Amino acid sequence: MSMKKEWLTRKDLAEMLSVSKSTIERLTTSPEFPTPIRVGGSLRYNAREVDRYLKTLREPQSTALSRDSRSSRPGNPPTRRELRFCK
Numbered sequence: 001m002s003m004k005k006e007w008l009t010r011k012d013l014a015e016m017l018s019v020s021k022s023t024i025e026r027l028t029t030s031p032e033f034p035t036p037i038r039v040g041g042s043l044r045y046n047a048r049e050v051d052r053y054l055k056t057l058r059e060p061q062s063t064a065l066s067r068d069s070r071s072s073r074p075g076n077p078p079t080r081r082e083l084r085f086c087k
Contacts, residue, residue: 004047005047006046006047006048007039007044007045007046007047008044008045008046008047008050009042009043009044009045010024010025010036010042010043010045012045013045013050028043032053032056033053034046034049034050034052034053
């Protein structure tokens, strides 16, 4: 039985979204992106807040990018193209 993590590190988040850790740093500066908390010396992201953010990101993008079949399929993480606007 695997348990889903409640708090994600920058590395966890980067692996989950298939982007670099610097992209996660850049996303963190966006006001829409979930704000991390500092635990000891590292940043942690609430997994539920990240999931909510990704769902809101997918909803408007799925109609705008309907020509891109990858972005319109539910369950896929956002593509780098979709994340680009969050700089």
